[in-house]
Amino acid sequence: MADAAVASAAETLEQIQARHRKEAKDLQGRMTSKKKNATKKTRKGINDECAEMERLMKERHAEEVLRVNGEGDKDQEQEEREQEESADDVAEKLSAVSLTTPQSNTMAPATGATNSQTPGKKRNRQKERLARRAAEQEAAAIAAEQEAATMTDHRGVERKQMQGTFEKHGLREHEIRPDGHCLFSAVADQLAQVDVPLDTGSGDGSKEAPYKTVRRRAAGYIEAHGDVYAGFLEEDLGSYVAKMRDTAEWGGQLELLALANVYGVEIHVVQDRDTEVIQPSDDGHDKQEGDKKRIWLAYYRHGYGLGEHYNSLRKVA
Incomplete structure (x- = not known):
């Protein structure tokens, strides 16, 4: 300092x-x-x-x-x-000086007839x-x-590139709240568009928010297939599953893989100019390749203040 x-x-x-x-x-x-x-x-x-x-x-x-x-x-x-x-001193001295105008030699000098020098207007410093x-x-x-x-507008470039993909596939963006649950909320919205049930029962007969259902099912799948997913984690499987199921922890690639298998859908993720397709495995799903339903997500890295974000992409009516 x-x-x-x-x-x-x-x-x-x-x-x-x-x-x-x-x-x-x-x-x-x-x-x-x-x-x-x-x-x-x-x-x-x-x-x-x-x-x-x-x-x-x-x-x-x-x-x-x-x-x-x-x-x-x-x-x-x-x-x-x-x-x-200094200026005030000069002005004061000038104002004190009396200037007399001389008359003709035969006349007495005028008395009391003085002109005062008026100082100029002060500057407003x-x-x-x-x-x-x-x-x-x-x-x-x-x-x-x-x-x-002169700086690159990463947010503007990203949106412009993705807009071309939206138009190509006849998609319109449905905004999802950037609250940490965006991936699961976007998937829930997309599943509703293709009439895939979420299994909204939370186990005790009550109802839960759609994103919570999607979270719960993704976490449950990862837990049930721990031998596949544990190698990708930086913490123990139990802690990760609990955090993903019960908190606002951001979802990512592992959760998308799990959800593709849970719901038997193809997940198309639009990012910049590219579109990543996440396919479900054949385990537990007897659908042929062409019969699998597709859901669409938009993935942003620069468009939102909190960082990474997912929106739902609905088909243009």
């Missing part, structure tokens, strides 16, 4: 703002890399670490700008006060300072917009 203070003292406000933008861009790149390489087990810790890094950077930036603005204003105000005092500061902020905003214009 001391080094940053020394550096900021030697920089102008524009130089500091330019450095801040570069540091923010570099930090964003580091955070993106960390999040990209995160696993389900480490995702929360990495998100917390990134949030703390961003908070500390913003606090440091605010302190540096405040320090420079404070010192600059102090020096400028002192200089302006001295200028104003505070208004000028505010105007300069506003101009600096506007210039910084323009520079930031120009820099942003």
